[in-house]
Amino acid sequence: MARIELCNLEKSFGAVKAVKNLSFTIEDGEFVVFVGPSGCGKTTTLRMIAGFEDPSAGEIRIDGRVVNDLEPRDRGLGMVFQSHALFPHKNVAQNIEFGLRMKSVPQADRVKRVREVADMVRISHLLEKMPNQCSGGEAQRVALARTLVTNPSTFLLDEPLSSLDAKLRRELRAECDRLHQTLKRTFIYVTHDQEEAMTLADRIVVMRSGEIVQVGSPMEIYSNPANYFVADFFGSPSMNLVAGEVVQNGTSTRFRSSWFDFALPERFKAATPGTATLGIRPEHVQVHVGTKGDIELPVRLVEPLGKDTLLYFDASNDRAFVAVTEGLGMADIKVGERVALSLDQHLTHLFDTEGRRVNTA
Amino acid sequence: MAVAALSAAEAPPQASPRAISRQRAIRRFKLSLLAPLIALFAFLLVPVLLLQLYFSFHQWTVYLSSWWDADYVGIDLFKEVLTDPRFGWATLRSLAFATSSTLGCFVFGFMLAYLMKRPFRGQAIYYIIFILPMLTVPVVVAYTAEMMLYQSGPINDVITRLSGFEFKPSWLSNPNIALMTVSLLEIWNWTPFSFIIMLAGLSAIPKEPVEAAEILGASKWRIFWEVELPLLRPVILLALVLRFLEAMAEFPKTWALFQGGPGSATETLPVYIFMTTWQYFQISKGAAMSYIVMLMMVVIVLLAIQLLRREKRSLDKMYEQSDEPIAGA
Amino acid sequence: MAMTKSRRRRITALVRYAVLSVWGVIAFFPIYWIVSTSFKLDTQWFAWPPYYFPSPPTFANYMNVWFGAEEYAQTQYAISSQKPLISLYNSTVIATTSTFLSVLFGSIIAYGVSRYRILSEVRMFQLLVLRMIPPIVIVAPLSLYYTAIGLIDTRLGLILVYFLTTLPYAVWMTKSFIDEVPREIEQAAEILGASRWRTVFEIVLPLIRSGLVATFLFILILTWSEYLLALIITKTQVTTLPIELSKYQGSTEGRVYGRQAALAVGITVPLMIVGLIIRRHLARGFSFGMVRR
Numbered sequence: 001m002a003r004i005e006l007c008n009l010e011k012s013f014g015a016v017k018a019v020k021n022l023s024f025t026i027e028d029g030e031f032v033v034f035v036g037p038s039g040c041g042k043t044t045t046l047r048m049i050a051g052f053e054d055p056s057a058g059e060i061r062i063d064g065r066v067v068n069d070l071e072p073r074d075r076g077l078g079m080v081f082q083s084h085a086l087f088p089h090k091n092v093a094q095n096i097e098f099g100l101r102m103k104s105v106p107q108a109d110r111v112k113r114v115r116e117v118a119d120m121v122r123i124s125h126l127l128e129k130m131p132n133q134c135s136g137g138e139a140q141r142v143a144l145a146r147t148l149v150t151n152p153s154t155f156l157l158d159e160p161l162s163s164l165d166a167k168l169r170r171e172l173r174a175e176c177d178r179l180h181q182t183l184k185r186t187f188i189y190v191t192h193d194q195e196e197a198m199t200l201a202d203r204i205v206v207m208r209s210g211e212i213v214q215v216g217s218p219m220e221i222y223s224n225p226a227n228y229f230v231a232d233f234f235g236s237p238s239m240n241l242v243a244g245e246v247v248q249n250g251t252s253t254r255f256r257s258s259w260f261d262f263a264l265p266e267r268f269k270a271a272t273p274g275t276a277t278l279g280i281r282p283e284h285v286q287v288h289v290g291t292k293g294d295i296e297l298p299v300r301l302v303e304p305l306g307k308d309t310l311l312y313f314d315a316s317n318d319r320a321f322v323a324v325t326e327g328l329g330m331a332d333i334k335v336g337e338r339v340a341l342s343l344d345q346h347l348t349h350l351f352d353t354e355g356r357r358v359n360t361a
Numbered sequence: 362m363a364v365a366a367l368s369a370a371e372a373p374p375q376a377s378p379r380a381i382s383r384q385r386a387i388r389r390f391k392l393s394l395l396a397p398l399i400a401l402f403a404f405l406l407v408p409v410l411l412l413q414l415y416f417s418f419h420q421w422t423v424y425l426s427s428w429w430d431a432d433y434v435g436i437d438l439f440k441e442v443l444t445d446p447r448f449g450w451a452t453l454r455s456l457a458f459a460t461s462s463t464l465g466c467f468v469f470g471f472m473l474a475y476l477m478k479r480p481f482r483g484q485a486i487y488y489i490i491f492i493l494p495m496l497t498v499p500v501v502v503a504y505t506a507e508m509m510l511y512q513s514g515p516i517n518d519v520i521t522r523l524s525g526f527e528f529k530p531s532w533l534s535n536p537n538i539a540l541m542t543v544s545l546l547e548i549w550n551w552t553p554f555s556f557i558i559m560l561a562g563l564s565a566i567p568k569e570p571v572e573a574a575e576i577l578g579a580s581k582w583r584i585f586w587e588v589e590l591p592l593l594r595p596v597i598l599l600a601l602v603l604r605f606l607e608a609m610a611e612f613p614k615t616w617a618l619f620q621g622g623p624g625s626a627t628e629t630l631p632v633y634i635f636m637t638t639w640q641y642f643q644i645s646k647g648a649a650m651s652y653i654v655m656l657m658m659v660v661i662v663l664l665a666i667q668l669l670r671r672e673k674r675s676l677d678k679m680y681e682q683s684d685e686p687i688a689g690a
Numbered sequence: 691m692a693m694t695k696s697r698r699r700r701i702t703a704l705v706r707y708a709v710l711s712v713w714g715v716i717a718f719f720p721i722y723w724i725v726s727t728s729f730k731l732d733t734q735w736f737a738w739p740p741y742y743f744p745s746p747p748t749f750a751n752y753m754n755v756w757f758g759a760e761e762y763a764q765t766q767y768a769i770s771s772q773k774p775l776i777s778l779y780n781s782t783v784i785a786t787t788s789t790f791l792s793v794l795f796g797s798i799i800a801y802g803v804s805r806y807r808i809l810s811e812v813r814m815f816q817l818l819v820l821r822m823i824p825p826i827v828i829v830a831p832l833s834l835y836y837t838a839i840g841l842i843d844t845r846l847g848l849i850l851v852y853f854l855t856t857l858p859y860a861v862w863m864t865k866s867f868i869d870e871v872p873r874e875i876e877q878a879a880e881i882l883g884a885s886r887w888r889t890v891f892e893i894v895l896p897l898i899r900s901g902l903v904a905t906f907l908f909i910l911i912l913t914w915s916e917y918l919l920a921l922i923i924t925k926t927q928v929t930t931l932p933i934e935l936s937k938y939q940g941s942t943e944g945r946v947y948g949r950q951a952a953l954a955v956g957i958t959v960p961l962m963i964v965g966l967i968i969r970r971h972l973a974r975g976f977s978f979g980m981v982r983r
Contacts, residue, residue, distance in 0.1 A: 073880055491714070496965035498935075508947050669818075
């Protein structure tokens with residue numbers, strides 16, 4: 001019911017270009033997450049869709065119709081704000097009811113709908129309370145209910161969970177997911193948290209300095225990052241990225257850094273020699289005690305997390321090299337001990353001088 | 362299964378078909394926000410200023426018949442005003458009055474604010490007592506002064522008893538001190554203004570720089586001069602400028618108490634304009650005088666505004682840094 | 691070391707209390723004097739040595755001035771008109787109406803400035819000129835203009851002038867409150883379907899209602915005690931209380947201190963009550979919202 005097209009969208013604030021020539025289509029019923037570091041233009045994009053910012057150039061279409069010149073209220077959208085933006089002088093029921101009153105829904109229907117929606121997000125017990133009597137999580141549920149009640153074709157969510165603590169965030173994340181599945185509406189979600197993006201999205205749009213860097217399903221983004229930036233941004237702990245160079249050595253292609261020499265797999269055969277970055281996710285590094293691996297590094301720090309144990313190794317470049325081992329088997333390893341590591345060849349990534357992914361042959 | 366009912370019952374609304382141009386709607390909205398101001402200006406301010414201008418160039422007094430037939434006299438009236446020694450003296454008196462009362466309010470207001478900047482027992486009571494003079498109607502201040510300042514009145518009596526010396530200045534009838542009397546009244550009346558503004562300023566000073574200076578071993582005196590005073594500068598300037606402008610316009614006390622007398626000792630600019638217009642009925646001369654005063658004040662106000670604009674920015678920055686609760690929330 | 695520090699602190703506190711108390715007496719004594727005079731008998735108003743306490747206190751001044759009660763007017767100080775009550779009514783109507791208009795339209799303009807920048811920063815400061823120019827410079831043409839259009843000596847005339855002259859305060863002060871309302875709250879209302887006006891009246895203004903009340907009361911102080919404009923625009927019909935009070939200052943009545951005091955107390959007490967209610971907002975008001983809290 002709501003297919004949103006962004007065509008060559010631009011937005012500048014004075015001399016600063018917040019969004020540069022952005023084109024993207026959000027399919028009906030899709031859950032799209034815009035993700036990127038702060039200042040990447042994701043919130044500006046969302047606010048342009050909502051109608052709070054006028055694009056400097058380009059078009060926004062909802063179901064094929066250009067809406068640039070429509071008031072926010074006429075676009076059939078719902079929005080949840082980072083600060084939840086509840087009306088502090090109205091109680092929860094009045095907050096939820098507001099959108100219905102604006103649409104002149106009769107009193108009796110309003111009461112019924114408010115109840116329904118409150119049940120849906122489990123805040124029926126809060127209806128008489130004032131917003132300042134609600135906890136952060138409750139307030140965000142109320143904000144969600146207030147948007148739900150108007151039954152919008154599209155939900156815009158602007159970092160709705162970023163002011164909550166970790167546990168509540170997980171809880172409400174599940175709530176968003178459930179709502180999306182039951183309502184089958186389009187969801188556009190903005191966040192700087194890669195984990196949220198990974199868990200919620202049908203498709204992730206990664207943005208950086210006003211431009212789209214990569215679009216794809218969470219799996220695609222995770223396993224085939226388009227460039228150094230995406231590789232680094234997604235995953236926790238983040239990908240090991242080793243700076244070095246590609247060397248063509250007769251028949252074999254090798255990757256070399258000051259502390260590391262690695263025979264690149266067959267698929268990188270065509271890589272041009274020169275400066276490059278080799279990436280491998282910590283969970284794809286195998287740790288062997290005592291035996292020989294691809295490299296040998298001294299342990300700097302051990303982080304037993306319960307389910308896994310993280311091992312940080314001293315690598316002579318600035319960032320520690322990380323490996324994940326299952327369980328607590330490695331928890332007793334001594335700091336300073338040298339350990340052999342081997343990398344899963346099939347899961348290595350190579351980025352060229354500009355940070356672009358080197359495609360496999 | 363309320364969820365399913367809700368989602369299935371009705372199709373979500375589409376983007377509404379009524380497409381009024383948003384830009385045009387915003388423009389219209391902005392205009393309607395501004396309309397009352399424009400209407401008020403057009404109805405009240407503009408005609409009055411035009412009339413003022415007319416009278417400044419046409420000789421008319423109420424003894425002549427209709428004012429619209431008055432003779433055009435060019436800039437004669439302005440010449441007359443500018444060569445009138447009474448006007449010059451009135452200007453000097455106004456400046457002296459405004460300057461002295463502004464400084465007085467500042468000194469006392471600052472002293473009180475500084476002594477009250479940290480909470481202590483009884484602070485609330487002192488605060489209430491200190492702001493009472495400001496909440497006294499100016500005309501009432503004038504009459505109260507009259508009841509207290511006559512030669513054998515309570516003020517002289519109290520001072521005589523406390524000091525043991527015969528203290529009998531005639532506050533109200535001695536031409537040499539009459540202007541000072543009004544100035545003292547103004548100080549009594551408006552020290553609370555300087556006080557509350559500077560107290561607000563002092564309490565808005567972030568604590569960190571002061572504490573940092575304390576830890577670095579700075580003396581109270583040095584902290585005052587090198588940390589607090591520079592941070593307080595915008596507030597001080599604000600208090601001085603606003604007070605000065607208000608004092609230049611002071612009329613009720615001066616008029617109700619002295620009517621310009623004794624002699625012409627308290628004939629400030631507002632008083633002289635008032636007398637010219639409403640006692641000598643020289644409307645045109647009054648208008649010309651008003652224009653000159655207005656231009657004078659506009660120059661002062663514009664300079665003041667330059668100053669205020671700069672200082673407001675640093676004030677706003679200060680408030681940005683401090684967390685203030687949302688009004689009414 | 692600890693000894694000296696605590697002693698120094700005690701001395702500082704002592705000095706502080708001493709200085710503040712001296713000023714407290716200076717600030718309070720005139721107010722005490724006018725209140726006590728209002729309760730004094732005729733013979734004590736102007737006596738030597740001065741009476742510091744009314745003995746015995748009498749309500750005669752109040753009864754005579756406010757209600758024209760003849761039985762209290764045995765002497766030549768008799769005042770038999772009932773004008774003060776009419777003036778009280780005039781003052782109340784004029785002050786509250788003009789203040790209400792000022793705050794209502796002021797807050798709407800302030801909203802426009804805060805959110806849509808309908809007035810640039812320069813224009814906002816130019817608005818202050820309206821307040822900072824002495825009113826004396828416009829009263830003559832204003833009075834002639836009012837005579838021409840029939841507004842002289844009417845409540846409406848005074849209401850409009852007060853509306854105009856207090857508008858800068860209203861705009862500046864309410865703007866400082868509106869600036870503190872997060873924009874997201876308005877945008878939430880907007881996307882939920884509220885029109886622009888609806889957002890102003892149902893969200894923004896109710897949200898700053900305590901600020902609006904403060905602004906209202908603050909401007910009430912100004913309009914209630916205004917003297918010069920009232921003196922000139924209201925000739926005979928519509929006098930306000932400050933003007934009524936100044937009429938007692940005349941050669942014919944002589945020194946009717948007690949009566950004057952009774953009237954003055956009646957005028958000032960409402961003002962003080964209002965001022966004390968909003969005492970925490972006075973700084974914001976007088977500084978055009980530039981100083982907050």
